[in-house]
Each structure stands twice: as C-alpha cells, then as structure tokens.
Amino acid sequence: MINPDAKELWRAPRWALALLLALLGMLGPFAIDTYLPAFAGIGDAIGATPVQMQQTLSAYLFGFALMNLFHGALSDSFGRRPVVLVGVAIFTLASVGCALSTTIGQLVIFRTIQGLSTGAGMVVSRAIIRDMFPPQDAQRVMSQVTIYFGVAPAIAPIIGGSLFVHLGWQSIFWFLAAVGTALWIANFRLLPETLHRDHAQPFDARTLWRGYRKLITDPRFVLLALASGLPFNGMFLYVLAAPVFLGEHLGLAPTQFWWFFTMTISGIMLGAWTSGRMAGRFAPRRQARVGFVLMSAAAGVNLVANLLFTAHVSWAVLPVAVFAYGWALVIPVVTIMVLDLNPQRRGMLSSLQAFIGSAANGLVAGVVAPLVMYSTVWLATASLAMLLFGLVAWMVVRRYWPEVTEPVDLSVETLALGVQVRNVPG
Numbered sequence: 001m002i003n004p005d006a007k008e009l010w011r012a013p014r015w016a017l018a019l020l021l022a023l024l025g026m027l028g029p030f031a032i033d034t035y036l037p038a039f040a041g042i043g044d045a046i047g048a049t050p051v052q053m054q055q056t057l058s059a060y061l062f063g064f065a066l067m068n069l070f071h072g073a074l075s076d077s078f079g080r081r082p083v084v085l086v087g088v089a090i091f092t093l094a095s096v097g098c099a100l101s102t103t104i105g106q107l108v109i110f111r112t113i114q115g116l117s118t119g120a121g122m123v124v125s126r127a128i129i130r131d132m133f134p135p136q137d138a139q140r141v142m143s144q145v146t147i148y149f150g151v152a153p154a155i156a157p158i159i160g161g162s163l164f165v166h167l168g169w170q171s172i173f174w175f176l177a178a179v180g181t182a183l184w185i186a187n188f189r190l191l192p193e194t195l196h197r198d199h200a201q202p203f204d205a206r207t208l209w210r211g212y213r214k215l216i217t218d219p220r221f222v223l224l225a226l227a228s229g230l231p232f233n234g235m236f237l238y239v240l241a242a243p244v245f246l247g248e249h250l251g252l253a254p255t256q257f258w259w260f261f262t263m264t265i266s267g268i269m270l271g272a273w274t275s276g277r278m279a280g281r282f283a284p285r286r287q288a289r290v291g292f293v294l295m296s297a298a299a300g301v302n303l304v305a306n307l308l309f310t311a312h313v314s315w316a317v318l319p320v321a322v323f324a325y326g327w328a329l330v331i332p333v334v335t336i337m338v339l340d341l342n343p344q345r346r347g348m349l350s351s352l353q354a355f356i357g358s359a360a361n362g363l364v365a366g367v368v369a370p371l372v373m374y375s376t377v378w379l380a381t382a383s384l385a386m387l388l389f390g391l392v393a394w395m396v397v398r399r400y401w402p403e404v405t406e407p408v409d410l411s412v413e414t415l416a417l418g419v420q421v422r423n424v425p426g
Helices: 014-025 027-033 036-046 052-080 080-100 103-133 135-168 170-190 205-216 219-240 240-248 260-279 284-310 318-339 344-371 378-398 412-423
Strands: none
Touching: 014 103, 014 135, 014 170, 014 344, 027 052, 027 103, 027 135, 027 170, 036 103, 036 135, 036 205, 036 318, 052 080, 052 103, 052 205, 052 344, 080 103, 080 170, 103 135, 103 318, 103 344, 135 170, 135 260, 135 318, 135 378, 205 219, 205 344, 219 240, 219 260, 219 284, 219 318, 219 344, 219 378, 240 260, 240 378, 260 284, 260 318, 284 318, 284 378, 318 344, 318 378, 344 378
C-alpha cells in the first residue's frame, strides 16, 4: 500500500531522499562508533572502571531497543515527520548532557536518553521508503540508504579518535550535538509527510495492544526479525569488542581503529550496492540465500583461523568484512518482507523488527561481549553461533511460508486486477 500522492511528495531525485534517510539512520552508529576510541580515556577521566564504561554502551542499546517499540507505532498515528523531528531534537539535547557529565552515573543516564531517541530516524525511515515505493524500487532505495549510511560508521571512529586526542573526550559529544542540530534543520526543511491521512491508525491503548499482539504472535514476523537481527550481531560483536579486539589482540592504537571500521563498512556498502543491482533481476529468496552462504563461509573460516593461528591484523579483520558483505545482501530484502506482512502497520512492524534486533544487540553488549572479548577464539565462536540461529530462522520461514519470501509489487498486482475487471463479461 503506497501513498497515492508519492510522486507529488518528493520531486527531487530518488538518491536525494535516500541520502536524507541515510543521514537519519547514521545517528545510531555515530553515537556508538565516535566514542569507542575514547572508551578507556573517558573511564580514566571520570573514574570509571572498564565494566562501568561497558554499561554506557549497554544502557544506550537497551534504551534504543525499548523505545523502538513505540517510534513506528507513533508514526502510524501521528505521522512520520513529527516523530523524526522530536527524536532528533531529544538526541541533540542528550548529547549536550553527555558532554557536560562529570560522573559515570550522569553519563549512563544521558546515554540512555540518547538510545531512547536515536532510533526514531532509523525505524521511521524504513516505513517512509515503503510508503513511497513498490518492492523492487524500495529495495533499491534501501540499498542506496545503506551505501550512504555506511560512510558514517567508517569515518566516525576516525573523527572520534582525532577529537579525543586533540580536544578531549567531551568534544566527541559536542560534535554529536552539532550533528543532531544540522539533521534537525535539514529534516524540518526537506522531509515530507509520507503517511497518507487515510492510512493513519487510531492511537489508543486497546488498538495498539491488538496490533502488537497480532504481530508478536505471528511466527512469520518473529522468524524474519530473528533472521535479520541475529546475524547482524555476528558482526556487531566485533564492533562492541573493538577496544579489546583491536587494542589488545591486534595491538592497534586508538587512531588506527579505522582499519577495522573502514574494511567492515566497505563490506556493508559493497553488499548494499550489489543488492541494489540484484533488485528485479534475482528472486529475493535467492539473494538472501547468497548472503547467508557468504556469512556462513566467513564465520566458519574465521573460527578455524583463530583456532590455528594467533590473530594478526593482516588477516583477522577480513572475515568480518566478508561477513558484513553477506549481511548487507540479506537485510534489504528481509526488511521488505517484514514490512509487507501488514501494510497498514508498517511503522509498528519496523518498530518491532528494530526492537528484536536492538534487544539482541543490548544482550550481546551487556552479557556476551564482556564474556568473550578477551579471547579471539570465543569471539569467533559467538559470531558463528549468532549467525546459525538467524540461518535456522530463515530456513523455517522458507520451509513453511515460502510465499512470504516473494514480496508482491503492488503496481503489478493492481495492473493484473485491472485486466481481470476489464475482461469480466457484461
């Protein structure tokens, strides 16, 4: 169900809308990757232990996961644009709070607020894309978004490391506040309202509960959400463990972290570009299969290599980059499958998909990463395990609900219906 006024809402090139939405989505990675190079330095400055500093990451991710339950549902009722603008504004103010924090408690509180707000752009942008485009075009736009979005986490640790070295750790959060301000102004001026007034949903507790209950009891949705969210953590685990993995295992200085982030994000960007090229040429399930095969091969080789050899920067980062490439092939098509399960509730679907993924992220950050990050073998084992869980979820969907893995182009469906109507006798 596309907004019937879509062509009138955005007259600029499609890539320009993809860029605007990618800038919204980049807030999340920026809020993580920019401050990772300063992790130890922030702890020293405010008297926090490594475990306490890890909680600033976990608090952000759990806040992100919790509010993701509501961003999309709110946008289904009040519109996409207001939710985006309010979310970016709160993120900006929370970034100022982080910069002014003097204790670990204050920093955890404002990091939580950052997490609660920053998901609005990522969640709502998915619904905006499906509001505006049929499946094949939506896949291309999502691929473009991923390509542009990939630039942010690639440069974030470089910026964060430089700011930390030259201006101190507070400058990282002042930078995030400036980014938030610029994004709010850009979206206030440019972002259209893509939710058609006839598609808006009532906003009341009973209606919301029925919507949530319907989706969370739908095995198709749960399995697709797991198929997209769990494999991501096979890669994200290394991002979370970056201070130890890069600093201790690979012997890199904070200003050298860009080696890892650049290769990983390059894998995501190249995979997204490939996904865009495959749209309309390859069946979605075939594209997802290729992605899962690549991730499985990368994770398996990574584990074997770490069992046989001592991790070294010359090879230890490459399997993660290949894994990222495979994940970028899977995520655009699976996301469209999720959004098409219930076109009237795209915002809620996007919210719940993001919640499941983010809850897994928070669990990995707070529990798994601290347990496995001091061993490259355990890191590789955990990465492979998370991929396998996601792969099993995908295989179950393919086995029992094969029709879900082939999103229907509504424009084609409508054309076919029109032909049938014209051929009715009399």
